[in-house]
Amino acid sequence: xxxxxxxxxxxxxxxxxxxxxxxxxxxxxxxxxxxxxxxxxxxxxxxxxxxxxxxxxxxxxxxxxxxxxxxxxxxxxxxxxxxxxxxxxxxxxxxxxxxxxxxxxxxxxxxxxxxxxxxxxxxxxxxxxxxxxxxxxxxxxxxxxxxxxxxxxxxxxx
Numbered sequence: 001x002x003x004x005x006x007x008x009x010x011x012x013x014x015x016x017x018x019x020x021x022x023x024x025x026x027x028x029x030x031x032x033x034x035x036x037x038x039x040x041x042x043x044x045x046x047x048x049x050x051x052x053x054x055x056x057x058x059x060x061x062x063x064x065x066x067x068x069x070x071x072x073x074x075x076x077x078x079x080x081x082x083x084x085x086x087x088x089x090x091x092x093x094x095x096x097x098x099x100x101x102x103x104x105x106x107x108x109x110x111x112x113x114x115x116x117x118x119x120x121x122x123x124x125x126x127x128x129x130x131x132x133x134x135x136x137x138x139x140x141x142x143x144x145x146x147x148x149x150x151x152x153x154x155x156x157x158x
Contacts, residue, residue: 003074006155009065012049017120019062020042022106028029033107037098041087045099051086057140060095062086062103069150076138077153078128085145086138093135093143100145103112107149126152 022028023042032041046058049065064087069078083103088095110124132147 005158006075007158008077008135008153008155009121011081011123011153012064014120014122014124015064015066015081016047016049018110018122019103019106020063022109023047023102027109028102028106031102032085032098035098035101037102038095038126040101041095051084052129053072057142060099061085062099067073067148072152075154076125077155079151079153081130081149083147083149084136085133086142088139088143089141090138090143094108095143096145097133100147103149104130104133104149110151121156123155124151125154128152 021046045060045062047062047064050065051061051063062083065082065084067080067082069080071077083100085096085100085103087099100119107127107130111126112122112124118147127149130147133145134147136144136146138144
C-alpha cells in the first residue's frame with residue numbers, strides 16, 4: 001500500500017499570522033508584566049518572515065524564519081524555526097531582551113488541534129526544543145536577540 005499523499009503547510013505564514021495576534025493577547029501581556037517590561041513593549045510589534053530591505057525600520061521587529069528539518073515519517077516531520085527580534089539599542093537592549101522572552105514563552109501555546117477551515121492551517125503538533133535567547137551582533141544601532149525552536153509538524157492530506 002502506498003503512503004498517503006500529503007503536502008506541508010506554510011509554517012512561516014501560520015507563525016507570522018499567529019504571532020501578530022498572540023502578541024496582543026492576555027498571555028503575552030502577562031509574560032511581559034512578569035518580566036517587568038516597559039509599558040508598551042507589545043504595542044506596534046511588526047511580525048514578518050523577512051527584514052525590510054531599506055530604512056525606515058520598525059521600532060520593534062520579530063522576524064520568523066523556517067529553517068526546515070527532517071521528515072520523520074511519511075506523515076510527520078520536524079521544523080527548526082529561527083526567531084529574531086530587533087528592538088531597543090545596543091546600549092539599552094532591555095526591549096529586545098524582554099520581547100524575545102515573551103516570544104519564547106508563547107511557544108508553549110502553539111501545539112494545538114487544527115481547526116477545520118482555519119487559514120492559515122496550524123501544522124504544529126508538539127514543541128520539541130527551545131534554544132536561546134542569544135545576543136547577536138548587529139550592524140544597526142539596535143539590539144538583536146535570536147532564538148530557535150523545533151516543532152513536530154504534520155502535513156496536510158491532499
